[in-house]
Amino acid sequence: MMLIMLQLRDLPTPEVLQKFAERYPDADVTAIASFLNLLRVATELSLALDACLSKHDLLQGRWWVLILLMREERLSSTPSILAEKTGVTRATMTGLIDSLEQGGLVVRVFDKADRRSVIVKLTDAGQAKLDVVMPDYYRRLRQCMQGLDVTKREELNQILGLIQLGIPALI
Amino acid sequence: MMLIMLQLRDLPTPEVLQKFAERYPDADVTAIASFLNLLRVATELSLALDACLSKHDLLQGRWWVLILLMREERLSSTPSILAEKTGVTRATMTGLIDSLEQGGLVVRVFDKADRRSVIVKLTDAGQAKLDVVMPDYYRRLRQCMQGLDVTKREELNQILGLIQLGIPALI
DNA sequence: TCATTATAGTTAGCCTCCTAACTATGTCAA
DNA sequence: TTGACATAGTTAGGAGGCTAACTATAATGA
Incomplete structure (x- = not known):
């Protein structure tokens, strides 16, 4: 398993999400927040796993x-x-x-x-x-x-x- | 945000996890299962997102x-x-x-x-x-x-x- | 003041993934 | 039997990450 994704160090604040939701009415604010959160944590986990494995040259x-x-x-x-x-x-x-x-x-x-x-x-x-x-x-x-x-x-x-x-x- | 990871299409069965847990006593079977599950779903989400964005040449x-x-x-x-x-x-x-x-x-x-x-x-x-x-x-x-x-x-x-x-x- | 250090951006070269094309071998049905 | 198709593996070339080194400019302090 290998996962690469931008690390998304700057998740949108509620204000930013609100601003985007005004311009784009299809935005589902809680859906977006959970989705990005999931991707972010998974990416960090994947990077941490690679860091662990790379100590063993893998x-x-x-x-x-x-x-x-x-x-x-x-x-x-x-x-x-x-x-x-x-x-x-x-x-x-x-x-x-x-x-x-x-x-x-x-x-x-x-x-x-x-x-x-x-x-x-x-x-x-x-x-x-x-x-x-x-x-x-x-x-x-x-x-x-x-x-x-x-x-x-x-x-x-x-x-x-x-x-x-x-x-x-x-x- | 960009995430790349093996897609892990073959998650371990309970039997496989059990076998590994016997050889490696530190294995925490439910922790492993949830961890791999999280990485797998996040990877599929990331690939799906890319598929969606690539229709727009992004x-x-x-x-x-x-x-x-x-x-x-x-x-x-x-x-x-x-x-x-x-x-x-x-x-x-x-x-x-x-x-x-x-x-x-x-x-x-x-x-x-x-x-x-x-x-x-x-x-x-x-x-x-x-x-x-x-x-x-x-x-x-x-x-x-x-x-x-x-x-x-x-x-x-x-x-x-x-x-x-x-x-x-x-x- | 001016040598040293820090910062912004780029370049070069490597890694691992991908797709597409290729070679070799096997399968199947007319 | 043999021509068409399918399958196994590899190779070639491209994309987008990375680190390290480089250029140019700015900031700092002796």
């Missing part, structure tokens, strides 16, 4: 590939499947695998069954990397989210579900 | 600059201030202003008071562009958020505030 793209491989029984997958699961293009996945392979964290193996295909496999070094990164990430994330009790977490998930339903209307 | 960076200029009494600001408010570097802002100026939406004016500085001003064409984009954006956003009543919007803002407090612990 960013979200490569990190996520390692995690997806670790989830698999055989610790392996294909570039196409990994691209689909991470939501990047196959072209981008080629680059991610290139750099992971260069670092010795994964290997490419030819698939004897389908010679168009390549199998990407997590190496011992890749697993060892995760065994360092994940505890650090989990520890930090636990701290980050400790202000939210389980009820609030469920509330958040429910609200996010509602927003997600509306996304097609935005496009 | 993306979040240039769009945000136009909005910040419109907020100003004199419809103008400086690259440094705009960079600070959008959360991009001054180098990036140079490029954003370049392309806006090329499209005739802003102009650069030399500042007579401080000859190091440049004043960026929204043109009539820039204001006209906003007068097309903003109603479209506001209409779509209203629809997108219509599933959330005002109470839920406030709940969301409160939860986002709590998460934001935890962000320093993640870095």
Whole structure:
């Protein structure tokens, strides 16, 4: 997962929103405020996650590939499947695998069954990397989210579900 | 505001989370789920916003600059201030202003008071562009958020505030 | 006063994403 | 069987971020 967005350090004040709402009557002031707030906090979270991962010489793209491989029984997958699961293009996945392979964290193996295909496999070094990164990430994330009790977490998930339903209307 | 993040199309199932939690005892399963959910929905929102803006030949960076200029009494600001408010570097802002100026939406004016500085001003064409984009954006956003009543919007803002407090612990 | 430091903006070069086009291989149906 | 289409992966080139270094101007203080 990788998120890049302007950091929106200057959210509109109520006065500014009001001024815009006068010129543009379709403006829904509380909708705008919540929407921008959501994007802003998510961006800061994403940047913080990258800062955490970069201490381990990873960013979200490569990190996520390692995690997806670790989830698999055989610790392996294909570039196409990994691209689909991470939501990047196959072209981008080629680059991610290139750099992971260069670092010795994964290997490419030819698939004897389908010679168009390549199998990407997590190496011992890749697993060892995760065994360092994940505890650090989990520890930090636990701290980050400790202000939210389980009820609030469920509330958040429910609200996010509602927003997600509306996304097609935005496009 | 501009956000880029992997789309995380394959959120961990409860079983996967459980498996990871066994190997990594620091894992807080509900914290992880909410965190990833937040990043995923925000990413999809950001992509949807870009899709909406790109119909008007804009993306979040240039769009945000136009909005910040419109907020100003004199419809103008400086690259440094705009960079600070959008959360991009001054180098990036140079490029954003370049392309806006090329499209005739802003102009650069030399500042007579401080000859190091440049004043960026929204043109009539820039204001006209906003007068097309903003109603479209506001209409779509209203629809997108219509599933959330005002109470839920406030709940969301409160939860986002709590998460934001935890962000320093993640870095 | 004038050397030092700070600030405004730009440029150069890198990174990671994208789309589009390409190669190689597999599949399917006339 | 073989021509058309589909699929897997890569490459090439572009967009928009970033950092670091550079130019020009302003501010500061010994």
